Amino acid sequence: MVSRSPSSLPACLRSTLLFLLVAGMAGISCKRDKLVESSMGARPAWVYGIEPEAVIVSAEGRTHDEARDKAFTAVKESIVNSVAVNVRSTVEIEVSEKVMNDVRIFSENTQMNTTITGTFLNSLRGIHINRASDWYRELRRNRDRERYVVYHVKYPFTEKELAAYIREWEAPDETLNQELRNLDARAELSENISELVRLQTEAERLAQVFKEPRRSMALNTASRIRGRLDDAALEATAHERGDLTVALRSNGSLLRLPGPVGFTSPCARLENQHFSEDDRQYYIRYDAALCNADHGAITLKARIGEREISLNTSVPEDPDHVRLRISGPLRLQRLNGHLHEWQLPLRLLSADSVEVAEIEVSLERSTGRLLAALSRKGREGIYTHIRQPLDVSLNGSGDHFIKFHADRITNEADDIFTSVFENTAVYTASGSLRYKKRGTDSFRTYRFDGLGVVLR
Numbered sequence: 001m002v003s004r005s006p007s008s009l010p011a012c013l014r015s016t017l018l019f020l021l022v023a024g025m026a027g028i029s030c031k032r033d034k035l036v037e038s039s040m041g042a043r044p045a046w047v048y049g050i051e052p053e054a055v056i057v058s059a060e061g062r063t064h065d066e067a068r069d070k071a072f073t074a075v076k077e078s079i080v081n082s083v084a085v086n087v088r089s090t091v092e093i094e095v096s097e098k099v100m101n102d103v104r105i106f107s108e109n110t111q112m113n114t115t116i117t118g119t120f121l122n123s124l125r126g127i128h129i130n131r132a133s134d135w136y137r138e139l140r141r142n143r144d145r146e147r148y149v150v151y152h153v154k155y156p157f158t159e160k161e162l163a164a165y166i167r168e169w170e171a172p173d174e175t176l177n178q179e180l181r182n183l184d185a186r187a188e189l190s191e192n193i194s195e196l197v198r199l200q201t202e203a204e205r206l207a208q209v210f211k212e213p214r215r216s217m218a219l220n221t222a223s224r225i226r227g228r229l230d231d232a233a234l235e236a237t238a239h240e241r242g243d244l245t246v247a248l249r250s251n252g253s254l255l256r257l258p259g260p261v262g263f264t265s266p267c268a269r270l271e272n273q274h275f276s277e278d279d280r281q282y283y284i285r286y287d288a289a290l291c292n293a294d295h296g297a298i299t300l301k302a303r304i305g306e307r308e309i310s311l312n313t314s315v316p317e318d319p320d321h322v323r324l325r326i327s328g329p330l331r332l333q334r335l336n337g338h339l340h341e342w343q344l345p346l347r348l349l350s351a352d353s354v355e356v357a358e359i360e361v362s363l364e365r366s367t368g369r370l371l372a373a374l375s376r377k378g379r380e381g382i383y384t385h386i387r388q389p390l391d392v393s394l395n396g397s398g399d400h401f402i403k404f405h406a407d408r409i410t411n412e413a414d415d416i417f418t419s420v421f422e423n424t425a426v427y428t429a430s431g432s433l434r435y436k437k438r439g440t441d442s443f444r445t446y447r448f449d450g451l452g453v454v455l456r
Contacts (some may be wrong), residue, residue: 003064029052036147039137047136054133055079055155060148064137067151072132074228075155079165104259131156180214184221191280193232193248194258197305200225229253232304234261234311239279240444241318244284246300246311262301268315272370273450283447287421289323289349291315320440322350327399329452331431335405344402346433347392353438356402357394361431363453393438402433427453 015364041199046056061067063429136152141317183206187199189304203222207215231250238245256275261282263270267290275282296315301308335341342361348354363384386406392402436443 006008033140033142035358036139036141039135040415043138044134044136044152046134047152051154051158053158055157057155058150058151058152060150062148064149064151067137067149068135071135071151071153075132075153079157174398176214180210180217180221184217187221187225191253191255192258193229193255193304196225196229196255200305228253228255229304229307232309233300234300234309236311236313239316241314241316241321242286242288242323243447244286244298244313246282246284247280248282248302256280257302263298264301265291265296265298265315267295268298272449276316285291285447287323288315293317320437320442321444322352322354322437323436324354324435324446325349326448327452329454330456331456333456340406342388342404342406344399345395346402348397348400351397353396354394354435355438356390356394356433356435358387358389358434359402359404359431360387361429363427363429365427429453 012453014196046054049056055075055078057071057078059070059074061070101339132153133156134154138150138152139147140150183199183202187196187203190199192195201220203218203225206216206231207222210218228250232248232255233250235247235249236244237247241253246261248257248261260273260275261284263273263284263286266287269287269290271285271287273282273284274409284300285315286298297312300311300313304309325347326345327347331343332347333341333343344359388404388405388406390402392404396404430447430449432448433446434443435446
């Protein structure tokens with residue numbers, strides 16, 4: 001919508017605009033019901049008519065007060081709608097009348113439910129019942145012999161006032177336009193379910209407030225968000241016995257839930273679950289010791305707004321699967337110079353022998369004084385990462401240690417020991433083991449996360 005300042009319009013066009021405005025505010029048509037009494041001997045000529053630079057309205061009510069309140073509400077609604085043509089507004093007005101020394105004194109309490117705020121709303125408060133230039137009341141009786149009141153009001157509304165209101169409306173009007181554009185942009189980029197639900201609710205609220213064409217824009221934004229949410233589905237991207245990787249996919253993009261994926265199974269027991277920001281997938285580890293071909297169902301659930309989605313899968317049969325667990329914290333020991341020994345405690349829960357071919361470990365350090373100190377030294381990164389080939393055999397069930405050496409892990413490796421004791425920094429380890437059951441060619445991956453680190 002292209003808006004123009006009233007002062008830039010030709011004089012004849014401005015007069016025509018005001019004339020049409022007043023014409024559109026003309027009151028209800030004359031009733032043929034019987035006139036019982038009126039506030040004047042003869043009906044004024046302006047009633048049901050059109051006059052320049054005036055708003056003329058009429059309203060009916062069961063009582064005098066009800067009809068009068070409706071009439072003055074209609075005055076404000078007419079002026080609001082003539083200026084804020086893109087906003088739906090409702091006005092509630094309470095008017096009280098006192099007669100003192102034969103002089104009528106009106107007081108008014110007005111409430112407006114609209115998106116207009118600030119300067120524009122303050123200006124509307126100047127539209128007051130006491131400013132009415134004339135009024136006229138009729139008591140009528142319809143064919144059912146029911147009585148009702150018709151209240152007529154003539155309210156001054158000059159071309160100058162119209163121009164002033166339009167100028168004051170332009171600023172908040174552009175604010176609403178920008179709000180809608182920002183909402184649409186955020187909805188296009190968001191990959192978070194809870195944010196998308198919130199943006200959809202906001203777009204639907206704006207659609208109830210706006211008039212065309214912005215109402216259609218808000219509805220289109222809400223519809224696009226709803227389409228993304230409706231299309232969201234859980235998808236198993238990888239599944240080995242004990243390890244399940246799941247993505248929440250919608251229209252080709254991967255979304256994130258506000259919480260973990262729900263996991264239920266009659267036999268499998270959930271051990272841990274985490275969401276990876278790198279590939280935006282959920283890594284689920286579970287114990288399938290009690291599952292078999294006839295008893296191995298897994299159900300994953302997630303809530304998308306008011307809708308619940310689910311994914312049914314089964315624990316895969318894997319004759320080469322070996323049950324193993326990390327049984328303690330990762331131990332790191334400085335041997336000499338820059339040489340370090342790593343020790344990872346591992347427990348085999350089955351009698352099978354295992355060959356470990358590779359280990360990958362990331363040490364993550366908590367932020368604090370250590371991080372600030374390292375930053376001053378010009379060092380980058382807040383974690384230490386290694387990937388080490390191994391040739392380790394673990395024979396049979398029980399507790400074992402995987403030991404390996406690493407020479408000068410990173411620039412910060414030598415600081416790890418002093419930082420723990422001097423700066424009380426806390427480290428945790430995450431990573432994976434690549435292993436296979438002895439006598440087979442199929443490698444498996446065991447992942448761990450949030451493992452404690454002990455320095456020796």
